[in-house]
Amino acid sequence: MIALLVGVPIGVVIVLTTDNSTLSIIGVVVGVVVGQMVTRRYTSKHDDS
Incomplete structure (x- = not known):
């Protein structure tokens, strides 16, 4: 979602x-992938506590 x-x-x-x-589609895909990575890192960091 994020x-x-x-x-x-x-x-x-x-x-x-x-x-x-085509560039815009690639941009959206890259943005979503980066967003997922950031979200996953953020949530996993908070799950450790």
Whole structure:
């Protein structure tokens, strides 16, 4: 869920700054993957306690 909140705005920014739709799709995917990694790291760090 957080991953989508991170990934979608990145994709929107890429759409607004470039006309390349393929790049925007890649941007969304990268944003979602990064968001998942950050979320997983954040939650796992808090699960240890």
